[in-house]
Amino acid sequence: xxxxxxxxxxxxxxxxxxxxxVKLSEAAVKKGHKVDLWLSGNAxxxxxxxxxxxxxYSYVQKTVDxxxxxxxxxxxxxxxxxxxxxxxxxxxxxxxxxxSMDWYLASCFDADRVLLIGGx
Amino acid sequence: MATTKMGFIIRSLPYKTEASRLALTHAIxxxxxxxxxxxxxLVEAELFFIGDGVLxxxxxxxxxxxxxxxxxxxxxxxxxxxDLKVLICKEDVEKFGLAEDMLVMDAESLGGETKAAxxxxxxxxxxxxxxxxxxxx
Numbered sequence: 001x002x003x004x005x006x007x008x009x010x011x012x013x014x015x016x017x018x019x020x021x022v023k024l025s026e027a028a029v030k031k032g033h034k035v036d037l038w039l040s041g042n043a044x045x046x047x048x049x050x051x052x053x054x055x056x057y058s059y060v061q062k063t064v065d066x067x068x069x070x071x072x073x074x075x076x077x078x079x080x081x082x083x084x085x086x087x088x089x090x091x092x093x094x095x096x097x098x099x100s101m102d103w104y105l106a107s108c109f110d111a112d113r114v115l116l117i118g119g120x
Numbered sequence: 121m122a123t124t125k126m127g128f129i130i131r132s133l134p135y136k137t138e139a140s141r142l143a144l145t146h147a148i149x150x151x152x153x154x155x156x157x158x159x160x161x162l163v164e165a166e167l168f169f170i171g172d173g174v175l176x177x178x179x180x181x182x183x184x185x186x187x188x189x190x191x192x193x194x195x196x197x198x199x200x201x202x203d204l205k206v207l208i209c210k211e212d213v214e215k216f217g218l219a220e221d222m223l224v225m226d227a228e229s230l231g232g233e234t235k236a237a238x239x240x241x242x243x244x245x246x247x248x249x250x251x252x253x254x255x256x257x
Contacts, residue, residue, distance in 0.1 A: 003138065009142055023250070041138045101149035105163045106156030109124045112251035118132070118139045 002112035007104055008070035009118045011042035013057050018043055022060045024115070029072045036111070037044040037075045044077040045047040047088050061093065062085035063115050076103060121160030127251035128152065128165060130173035134192045135183070140176045143167070143257035144195040151202050166251060167196075170242050173257075174212045177223040179233040196224045201232035207247055208238045223232070 006025060010017035021043075024037045039046050046064065053059040067073040076097040082088070092098060108114045128147050132139040147165035153160070169177055176192045181189035198207060208223065226235045248254055 007146075009139055009257075011210055041142050089144070100152075101146050102151075102153040103151040103156060104146060105126065105165070106132075106152050108126055109122075109157060109161065109163050111152070111253070114126075116255035116257065118142070118255070118257040 003036070003110065004028050004036045005036045005038065005104070005107045005111035005114045007038040007040060007114070007116040007118075008043040009116075010045075011043035012045040012051075014042070014056060018046055019058045019060055021117050022063055025073055025109065027068055028081055029070070033072070035073050036102065037073065038078070038107065038109040040061060040078040040081050040104070041077065042081075042085075044082040044085065044087060047077040047082075047093050047098075048091050049093040050091070059074075062075055065093070065095065076107075078104075122163055123162040124253070125164045125166065125251040127168055127248050127254045129168045129170060129248070129254060129256045130176055131169075131171040131257055132176075133172045134178075134181070134235040135187070139257045140173060141192055141195065143255065144192065146177075146255070147204055148195065148199055148202060150204075166207070166247060167199060168207050168209075168248060169212075170209040170241065170244060171212055173217065174208055174216060174223075177208055179217070179222060179224055193224045197227040198237075199231070200217040200224075200236060201230045202236050203232075203234045204235075205247070206236035207214055207244050208236055209244055210238050210240050212241075213238055218227060 008021045051061040079098040128143040150165035181191035181193040
């Protein structure tokens with residue numbers, strides 16, 4: 001099975017691009033692939049704990065949590081992007097990691113496919 | 121020992137979203153990626169400015185004055201200082217009525233030697249085909 005690295009810049013709730021990245025990750029993990037999901041820019045908020053589900057907004061934290069627990073999905077947020085948004089280490093959802101941007105490039109290094117979902 | 125080439129295609133307007141700045145900062149991060157890799161393994165980043173993205177290369181950006189933060193031009197100079205390959209689409213430069221002397225083409229002020237190149241899109245396409253992974257920003 002392969003390794004897919006997905007980078008995402010898009011915001012949580014404000015854009016459905018991040019939902020797409022999670023759904024794609026879910027599909028890949030269910031096929032047995034390993035997925036690294038890198039969150040940069042506004043996307044870092046996906047890894048912030050304490051999100052609440054409302055019927056009017058998309059809510060993917062539960063899916064992310066389940067995929068991390070099941071294995072084969074690693075979610076990593078850009079540390080600087082998070083701190084710039086007042087989102088500190090203690091706010092990080094269990095199972096998610098925080099690193100600097102070079103971590104993403106290292107993940108791309110041995111990925112079979114890389115997909116960057118940029119923009120807002 | 122292996123080298124993975126990553127191409128960042130920058131087509132977003134400067135300052136409208138964070139995308140072009142993130143493309144540059146991610147590309148520059150290739151300089152410190154070795155800490156995560158085995159000895160001898162490398163990631164090489166290249167930057168391709170196309171479409172609206174060529175406006176990121178304008179000189180005299182006053183981001184500090186207007187937004188209180190570093191300019192994208194400064195990041196581009198840092199990328200050149202670090203010898204990253206930078207290609208700017210000739211057709212799009214012409215489309216916006218720009219000229220080479222209006223764009224950041226080098227990092228000489230920082231002591232850098234690498235220069236950006238304004239080239240036809242066909243050359244950018246060849247460069248894109250030569251990398252392992254493309255990132256559209």
